[in-house]
Amino acid sequence: MQVFWFIPTHGDSRYLGTSEGARPVNHEYLRQVAVAADSLGYEGVLIPTGRSCEDPWVVASHLAAVTQRLKFLVAVRPGLHQPSLAARMAATFDRLSGGRLLINLVTGGDRAELEGDGVFLDHAQRYAQSAEFIRIWREILARSHAGEGFDYEGEHLTVKGAKLLYPPLQTPYPPVYFGGSSEAAHELAAEQVDAYLTWGEPPAEVARKVVDVRERAARHGRTVRFGIRLHVIVRETDAAAWAAAEDLISRVTDETVVQAQAVFARMDSEGQRRMAALHAGARNKAPTLGAAAASLPTEGGQSPRGGPSAIGRSRADLEISPNLWAGVGLVRGGAGTALVGDTKTVAARMQEYADLGIDTFVLSGYPHLEEAYRFAELVFPLLPLETRQRIAGTGGTARPLTGPFGEIVGNQYAPRTPRASQS
Template sequence: MATDARALQFAYWVPNVSGGLVISRIPQRTHWDLAYNQALARIAEQAGFSYGLSQIRFTAGYGAEYQHEPVAFSQALLAATTRLKLIAAILPGPWTPAVVAKQLATIDQISGGRIAINIVSGWFRSEFHAIGEPWLEHDERYRRSEEFIRALKGIWTQDGFSFRGDFYRFHDYGLRPGPLQQPHPEIFQGGSSRAARDMAARVSDWYLTNGNTPEGVRVQIEDIRRKSTHRETPVKIGINAFIIARDTEAEAQAVLADILDQADPAAVEAFGREVRQAGLGSPEGEGNWADSSFEDLVQYNDGFRTGLIGTPQHIAERILAFKAVGVDLILAGFLHAQEEVAYFGREVLPRIRALEAAAAHKG
């Protein structure tokens, strides 16, 4: 085990949505059903992962024809594990703070304090239209999400909670029982824009960003750190990555080439049109996917950009470069989830812990 007090943590994308994590026709030994995911959760727990992130999708598209609801699905995975924490993604709009606070408090009690939440401000405009939800402008979505988080925290930590915002209002509301975790379950949020960083600096426990280089994510981290100096607990940082770990560099690069060669051009372009309007919709044009290439978009969250493709030693050293700029968590996607999560735990994670221990000893 690493002696570094700030050991990196690892999360994996739960494949509760069909089609895997790449918009490609390449064969994948990953499935979206419950049995596969319960087995995967146990493998991830054994491999050393701290979290699994259940995705939120309401409608089909871009290869994701089927989608399990993340809160209920997370509870089923918690029932199959003993240590793993599940992060359930939710959308303000379809969900309300009162419903989410009640749901997660109950799941937290049942699971022994192993539920967390990821607030997704919204990127899929067609999905909102399909379910009859208003589509807000970019910064308004983040303003609503911030109110959502403030309401959640208030419900979970205050007796007789009252709140008067532009989107949500509460009047002397009390929740019993509250969550087991104190002061409340961890609150994650995504984004790369100024509005996302500002929100994270004010109210979130974790900031998750799309794939990037160490230099690219350093800029985001430094911005958040400057804006959150008033906080007692620093905002933690996670970055998305698609990991292709193989015994040789040539094998890993061949897998990447196959994924890209078999990409579905029509689906990738349709996905690109949908998400670019979300990223470019930020006033400064720096949101998620604002400058993503075709190759970036083949992996939904720019996971190839992070560069975790190669041998176990290369990946371990690259991950330590992210830690050096302030990253606290790697949110990992895989092609063949069960086998590759196990391989990561067996071949990559021990190397990471050894590098952390060596760095701590040297320091």
Template structure:
């Protein structure tokens, strides 16, 4: 096993924070029509505020209710300096070599800031609307995603540069082309090399992949740089990490290789000066949800084939009689109408910082956060809580450093 340098080890233990771009609209409440439209001006404003607040990247979602992630990512990239766009690719809906070309262009134009979020699902309804032949085939979508990422990686690492003209290749000789390894899979066939710009990042932009099913975890171990989980109580997250570590060890025994991978978590945050103020603000977010919207959402959530959404459903049902409280400062109330990572971490800056650091102690080193509305909450969290988290984490690391 390769030994890491002190610098590499330190970098691996650093915490990374991303924010969320509300490309379906924004506002103070969930379950109702958004108060703010997702205009270019507003999304750029949220992105710039997140950058100033200390966030390193923004997650740009995908789905029928959202503006296209690649278009938005390109736009906000051109209006920020260091903020990294985490854009969604949908395996099976865009050819992987074309997606790699798009990713390479974004990486070039942003100066090496592109990151790729591989989304295998979203809602079945959305997949049907997009014409995905695997809309109702959960495990097959992950098998396809595995080949998809493999082809994207080969496209990037075996890129031959931009073609000289529209009608001529890049000039790579037949001998050089023949030396490349061909890939033949169930869903994709790849012949190298590929004419496209080389990525700034070496060897290529990082992959994020989420999912709680066994096959999702195995594919993540094989290909992803960050495995992304939706927010859950600390013991649930610990169990998921232990499952993945078991899979990592199995793959290491099978292949002799052990890939480095970070754990990430998607969650909501709400910080106020007092805990009482924070809880009042949390209930206010869902105060305008009509009862029929809750019933409609519950029916839609029940139809999901996504294991992580089923876990969110279970968590909501288990906590309903406890006012949706699932642990100190952890609240699932948003999940009555919000799909995805809906757990809300509620409290003072110190309380929210401690809860997040407890996840970091379990192994979660990347956090993708959001709050309502996203503009004001990005500024608030960056001002009150982010510096506190970094300070506390650095102190913890110093205490655990071996004495020389």
């Protein structure tokens, strides 16, 4: 089990959908999150991509210099990058970071944004282009170790004598991650990538994806690893966790939800459609959440303006699977679900996904700095022994923490350390 964290290059806050409690997107704050993830023992961090974010390659280059072991999952974008240039960027970053690069192949699903970036292909064409892109990228890097060139002529991309003089540190190339829910995405993943990522859907839906991609990969004579992208809201008690979830969306207005969902609806991403469908129950009860607030199950939520919170009242609809909450997706594109619960419950839900074949968990929480610490302190001790050993440094790359831990009691005694489970 590998646990990753997230670098919030599109902004961070204590409350979704508002600037209240917001954090600046600047080098100092992003550095704090990265250093925290590095020192706490997270395997790596995902850096998002898109016009709402700072550029992931520039951000990763800055953060590699202030971290020691942390790996960086950074996007390549077919149509925005050329594969030969992306190969050189990857090789340079991999060498200079000491082999800490992971590649996130992102096809994109927002046609309006893509057209603004000069990409005018439809859904099927974009996946065909992505398949050609990553094939060229992989071959250039793999052949660079022997100093060989590469020719390729495709429908969308062609290279002649493509060559890389400085190979990456990792062989044959930095691992490629990829996510997508359409049939074209599953076929691309099965044929070419190292790890398939899914957004946080209920376990039964994730299981179907894993089985489908695994069977497709077997037909290509390949194996693929699997990961999941989730938010986490973990507290020492279940009640406190759910209160934190409701607090996170307590400032969201009905108008903000409607505006956000209109943007998501224009996308041709199958994954985004599936994310939106998860919280459709709450929306289907009312054209706008506020219009039917009285009909939604009451959970005691109060809006900052004093009346009942329409969003907070919809928790019964937003918990779309045990402890899997779709509230984040009301206003956030992409990953829209969170695991919510006490420490043992969240660890158990993660194990349920692991039992399906998921070995990489790409997590985040609001605000990302504090929640990186909270998750590490509360959940890391409950993860499988091998994972804990790697995090602590006894079985992997993370450096062991030496303490002292906690404030010295009475100027003399160190506080007791709880025993971790050995299972």
